[in-house]
Amino acid sequence: MGNQQFLADKIRTQEYHLNMGPQHPATHGVMRMVLKLDGEEIRDVEPVMGYIHRSIEKMSEHITYKQIIHLTDRLDYLSSHQNNEAVALLVEKATGIEVNDRIKVIRTIMSELSRIASHQLWWAVMGMDTGALTTFFYGFRDRELINDIFEETCGSRLTMNYSVIGGVRYDLHENFVKRVKDFIVHFRKKLPEYDQLLSNNVIFRKRTEGIGILTKEQVIAFGMNGPTARASGFVCDIRKKIPYSAYDRVHFEEIMATEGDAFARYKVRILEMWESMRIIEQLIDDIPEGEFKVKTKAVIKLPAGEHLQRVETARGDFGVYAISDGKKNPFRLKFRSPSFANMHGLNKMSEGTKIADLVVNFSTIDVVVPDIDR
């Protein structure tokens, strides 16, 4: 210790700023972080947002509720189905449209498939951020099967735009059930490979364990949610708390961890993939018969007042909050996006860590940049 003090007296060090992004491979898009560094050690991280701001909330004020749905695809493009569903559920709840069981089950299966797909992509990129480039391709290999399922039924791989007010856009494709079952058989075989390749790897464990620790209190204070918050022991799964669609009839566990470090966040997501497969397996065998879309009015107007709907996307609690003045377009629409809230934890996580840890932390909070900026 005395030795270090001696060095600190003799050697003049200087803090400097490093501009990570907006074009940087670790920032997963156009995110900019201004780092204050002392050598490799991080003193401060300042995320600078707004490089991909498209003012979707403002645009929504001028279009009808039907039309708003397709804009939500572009928020968190990895959970586009859940975003669509949120707006659809909001309008259905506000106008009293009752949807049948078939629609609820289809929406739930699609949500869980998107959750798996999103976590697969996250895993692929997580490996790449820590330097294991091969995980990128293995993650995409398995995600491709889900994308094919989506494309066959919804017509699109990423911006699904499948949920509409009062149902879903198309009926399930005839191959859907078979494909989903095939996928689950395939992925139950491949998911242990993820563990062998990355989770158990000693280098990866050393890189993630004990890094970027957030306590439960901090997580709540920052308003974080989703897998990121559950890794710190904050019970916040909307699927459990305020069940929507068919979540009240399936059995699943809310995956929790208490460590709050990067590896806990990693672990929660890997286990969530198992859990999502469990949910799908419970539903896929008997999808109820019925209409895939109930009849709605041609022009949908929300009753005047405030409306809120929350869903659990792959990133956490996604909320749609609408103030209506009784017209066919909202007076004000606000998306409460999970990435934006989770982003705030980054500064706290990075205290006293190295640049390499910042990349790991950024990767484990799993933000989608267009979801931050909206």
Add this chain to the structure above:
Amino acid sequence: MTANKTIITDFLVDQMQMPVDIAFWVEIVVVAAVYLGVFALLGLFLVWMERRAAAFFQQRLGPNRRGPAGLFQTIADALKLVSKEITGTEKRDKFLYTIAPYFVIVTALMALAVLPFSQELQAFDINLGVFFITSVSSVAVIGIFLAGWASNNKFSLLGGMRSGIQMISYELSIGMVIVAMTVLTGTLQLSEIISFQQEHGWSIWSGHIPAIIGFMIFMIAGTAESNRTPFDLVEAESELGSGYHSEYSGMNFAYYFLAEFVNMFIISAMVVILFFGGWLSPFGITDGIPYVGVFWFVFKTLGVVMLMMWFRWTFPRFRIDQLLTLEWKYLIPISMVNIVFMALVVWLGLTF
């Protein structure tokens, strides 16, 4: 000095009636040109091999359009790099920035020169061979460090600093493994090391346990020396963009790129020379035939290169402090003990 030299000079003096002095210089030029060609082709071949191997690891096909199995793809890439504009930052240190790549490339070339490709084919059989290779390749770090410094870019600078820390520390354990192996073989001259193995069997066999420990340490430290995953902190893509060569373009970048691959070849060749008998064939099946050694040498070296590629496409990357922990807390103590262990083994005559 070597058979190679006499062949060329004999040919020039006897057949072409050239004076001996001139023949000597002509020979130097010819050998230098040959090695430059080997350097370039080797680098390009290794790049192709890496891309192809990476593709198979990742369930892709890799380059397969240009030439048989995509062999000419890297040549096309090199041509593209030649034609590209050489850019750089505005406020760079022009002199250092320009000479930095040559440190790397010249040291790689010099190390290549002493490698014994076969009994007959060795350009320069210096009696301090192993020592020469290690000392020359430790100069390469200067090139990387200068590049990081002179680019006037903070990402490059971080990369350069990391490379300084990393390469200097890992050189220690490489050196210690070499000392241990020298205890076994009793010489530093590359050709002598191999002829020792010809008599006593490959070192990994005759030195058994300490040699295997040494081999493992050498593989780890060698991977770190050539800046490859899991030790590629110097150009950690997800952290520093491309690290020390962020600001290099065109041919200047290609120098770094080629030198990295040739360094990997040299490290693998060192592994083969020290542990796997260099150009010796397994069980001596083709030892009498001249020049077949080249095949065995290259074959074994590419095998070790393959192992390094396997590492690269499987493992995540270390963090800088973990990298140093691994070196100073694990590799150096173990390799120190290993020297004593090896000395004991040799002293007690426990070698095969």
Add this chain to the structure above:
Amino acid sequence: MSYFGDIASATKTLISGMKITGRYFFVNFFTRKEIITVEYPDNIDTLKMFDRFRGEIVMYHDENNQHRCDACTMCEIACPNGSIEIIWDKAINEETGKPKKFLEEHIYHLEMCTMCGLCIEACPADAIMWGQNFHHATQDRSHLTKSLNQPGSSFIPGYKNPKK
């Protein structure tokens, strides 16, 4: 002896990772069985998109080069971003003697379209539908503004919209 225990367990995890990648490497090296990528431009003849794939909006034309669009402009209204412009005119219908709308040009701005499908849903006559073409790259932005009704096409005479 956790020092050596650490080394042993670390080596074990590293080798188990290498087993995974190694297996893929050797299978692919010898048989190419586990390759998951396709060689895109080469398989263009056999490449088939799913029926519901949303590539672009096209207008249905029958064998007589006739379409079902009666220029009702419902799609134009439904589109959230103004990707559709209907140019129509009125002509005297010979049967009834009343003036009736007919379609002059159905202009579709592919560069603005977000493939939301609202226009297709809104169209009462099923005159427009999804096309599966995805080769949209061009050298010039103006190529992306398309006229959906083919030149010289006409409305199917007497076509009654089933939904109206």
